[in-house]
Amino acid sequence: MVFVQFLICLLLCKGLHSMSIHINSNDTVDVVALKQNVESLKNQVHNLSSLIENDINSYKQGVFFFAKLSRLTYLNKNSIVKFNEVVTDSGNNFNHGNGMFVAPVSGYYQFSWTTFTYSDKIVDTELRVDNVIVDAMYAHISASSSVPATKIAICWVNKGDHVWIQTTNSYTENAIHNPNQSNAKSSFLGFLIEEKE
Template identity: 90%
Template sequence: MVFLQFLTCLLLCKGLHSMSIHNTTNEIVDVVALKQDVESIKDQVHNLTRLIENDINSYKQGVFFSARLSRLTYLNKNSIVKFNEVVTDSGNNFNHGNGMFVAPVSGYYQFSWTTFTYSNKIVDTELRVDNVIVDAMYAHISVASSIPATKIAICWVNKGDHVWIQTTNSYSENVIHNPNESNAKISFLGFLIEEKN
């Protein structure tokens, strides 16, 4: 649309430039009109350039985050998992203080989270988008060992929606174990698959 307006202005200016000037008064009026048209074209070119640069920057930047939980954690029912280490966060949309990702654009996103638990412990978690349960994952092991569990979900997220992992309302003692604290394996990640307006 902006490009069509730009072409229209160019044609108008060319037409104004080729007009014959009959007298001084008409000449002044034509020069003023020509200057106004040139300023209008400059504004439109500036706006078009800005739109193109914004599209290029948003395409290059992408939307993705990855965070980890580096410590043994005990959580009650309906408790948000606060992943304390941000590995990567394009656009600073993940808040490690509250464990929430805020979608900068509307579209289809993919989220994945991994938990560990150990010896007769349970961890029961769910993915929530603006407090709506999108998916859930249960992990339990009855032997003296650790077990990981990973879930992947693809869902629609509106711009400004908050996305997080929390425990379900089923168990009052969820144990998120980290079998090797120097290399955290408990994680939460997400990225934009397709932006939609």
């Protein structure tokens, strides 16, 4: 708030300096012009305050989401993984109905996804940004057990781009396991690292 007050003071001082008035006995003050200048300064201060407030609010809010898959899921080739259990979603940018995140701003993002596979099953997935493959992960276990695999990717995402996890075009039966432990679930998370214009 002190910074905002400083900027307002600086703007007012600049404006008043540029419209200083010299009054002699022969000069008259143009009241209309003075009122217009003061009104212009008020608008500039208001606009500057709004910009600063919006930047502060967007910084405080952040951009991040974390969602889990709550059930055993079998998926065919090229199928979106619909992480249906949203743990947190700042800004409501993740849609658990279709499993997609929509970027509210352009910038560098980090995404990570974990899939459990079990008992000689395969899970072959990829991270897509507006249908472009950014990274992929293959998980397979031959024993009678359940094992998680996790992948992390950092990439550029434009404002409005859709980001999701889907199976590749290699296997027709991708088995994403849901272990008996209540918190051990396949998951998908993402957050904004650096916003860029």
